[in-house]
Amino acid sequence: MTKPQEQAKIVCVVGTRPEAVKMAPVILALQREPWAQVRVLATGQHRQMLDQVLQAFGITADIDLDMMQPNQDLTSLTARMLTAMDRVLKVEQPSAVLAQGDTTTVMVAALASFYLHIPFGHVEAGLRTGDLRRPFPEEMNRVMAGRLAQWHFAPTESARQNLAREGITDEVYVTGNTVIDALQQVAAHTPASEAHEGRRLVLVTMHRRESFGGPLEEACNAIRTLVDAYPDVEVLYPVHRNPNVLGPVEKLLGGHPRIRLVEPLDYVPFVAAMKSAYLVLTDSGGVQEEAPALAKPVLVMREETERPEAVAAGVVQLVGTDAQKIVGAARRLLDDPAAYRAMAKGVSPYGDGKAAGRIVDVLRRYAGH
Numbered sequence: 017m018t019k020p021q022e023q024a025k026i027v028c029v030v031g032t033r034p035e036a037v038k039m040a041p042v043i044l045a046l047q048r049e050p051w052a053q054v055r056v057l058a059t060g061q062h063r064q065m066l067d068q069v070l071q072a073f074g075i076t077a078d079i080d081l082d083m084m085q086p087n088q089d090l091t092s093l094t095a096r097m098l099t100a101m102d103r104v105l106k107v108e109q110p111s112a113v114l115a116q117g118d119t120t121t122v123m124v125a126a127l128a129s130f131y132l133h134i135p136f137g138h139v140e141a142g143l144r145t146g147d148l149r150r151p152f153p154e155e156m157n158r159v160m161a162g163r164l165a166q167w168h169f170a171p172t173e174s175a176r177q178n179l180a181r182e183g184i185t186d187e188v189y190v191t192g193n194t195v196i197d198a199l200q201q202v203a204a205h206t207p208a209s210e211a212h213e214g215r216r217l218v219l220v221t222m223h224r225r226e227s228f229g230g231p232l233e234e235a236c237n238a239i240r241t242l243v244d245a246y247p248d249v250e251v252l253y254p255v256h257r258n259p260n261v262l263g264p265v266e267k268l269l270g271g272h273p274r275i276r277l278v279e280p281l282d283y284v285p286f287v288a289a290m291k292s293a294y295l296v297l298t299d300s301g302g303v304q305e306e307a308p309a310l311a312k313p314v315l316v317m318r319e320e321t322e323r324p325e326a327v328a329a330g331v332v333q334l335v336g337t338d339a340q341k342i343v344g345a346a347r348r349l350l351d352d353p354a355a356y357r358a359m360a361k362g363v364s365p366y367g368d369g370k371a372a373g374r375i376v377d378v379l380r381r382y383a384g385h
């Protein structure tokens with residue numbers, strides 16, 4: 017415990033695009049606290065896609081491990097990162113380490129902190145599908161981070177219950193999801209991007225490891241079928257830089273006049289694209305949380321989701337990765353205004369935009385202020 021009036025050094029770890037989005041509100045809120053000395057540690061698990069988001073929020077990394085290698089595999093990424101993280105934390109000797117979510121970066125940050133007896137705070141704790149293969153390896157990363165954390169910042173009540181089922185009941189705080197804080201900060205001054213020739217925009221993203229190969233091909237086939245069936249539909253697909261995604265997507269969807277394959281968008285233009293979308297097709301975690309808050313129906317192209325709240329609220333539909341099922345669900349929303357309206361409600365089960373403040377409150381008490 018830090019003595020009153022002393023600054024507590026808090027290392028905030030970010031590695032990939034979604035972590036930067038969801039940690040940005042926490043980092044910015046901590047930077048406003050006089051008792052906190054914030055150090056931003058970028059692992060660089062992602063390079064361009066991490067930098068894009070940090071820039072959007074005006075955040076500069078104090079330390080950058082620059083880990084990314086082309087088509088990196090999980091074991092070598094983990095091993096390299098654990099060694100580098102250990103070295104940095106030994107030098108920094110922070111009062112606490114924070115990281116968000118379920119990536120390799122988060123699991124490594126939790127483990128390295130544990131080995132050095134540094135308290136670890138897990139932002140977005142407690143999400144589970146219950147299936148260690150899906151999402152892979154994220155489900156296990158989250159379980160491990162949960163086991164290693166001192167503070168669990170659960171975004172929803174059902175995430176808190178998941179932790180309780182694993183016997184984790186101490187220092188669990190239901191805060192809301194910081195993604196809504198980030199979205200609100202940007203969406204308030206970001207207009208929708210212009211619709212093209214009055215067409216309906218379908219926004220697509222897909223990147224999960226368990227979708228590589230067959231499921232990704234099914235999704236691409238579904239997208240092509242839909243665009244061909246609806247002359248008033250246009251697809252915008254910012255393609256993830258992972259070569260296991262980029263290659264097949266360019267092969268299966270490239271060259272179509274109404275399918276725009278673009279590089280990953282900066283966060284502000286991506287929010288603008290979500291705002292202007294008629295419909296969102298995705299396997300992303302963050303997009304599943306953001307689009308409903310912007311009243312956009314989401315079809316999740318996965319077999320399971322660790323984010324059941326929006327499905328229960330009727331604003332997200334889990335459609336799987338079978339092309340016919342994806343097409344069927346999208347057709348319903350494109351053809352039936354009542355079905356569309358029922359999903360475009362603007363319900364946000366993931367937070368009120370004040371999650372970062374609640375996380376900071378917990379850390380402030382810990383720091384003795």
Ligand code: UD1
Binds near residue numbers: 154
């Ligand atoms: C990672 C996370 C996943 C998260 C996703 C968010 C793990 C194991 N996976 O998946 O949970 O949902 O980020 O997008 O932690 N690449 C670039 N530039 C970039 C980013 C990636 O070229 O800015 C390419 C590189 O070839 C890299 C590859 O994508 O090796 C894979 O990156 P990696 O972080 O291992 O996996 P993701 O699929 O991005």
Ligand code: UDP
Binds near residue numbers: 280281
């Ligand atoms: N996003 C972005 N540009 C894009 C696509 C997504 O800024 O071209 C943002 C999106 O708004 C969300 C986050 O990236 O906040 C989601 O990241 P991703 O889908 O890569 O990871 P996941 O959330 O599935 O872990």
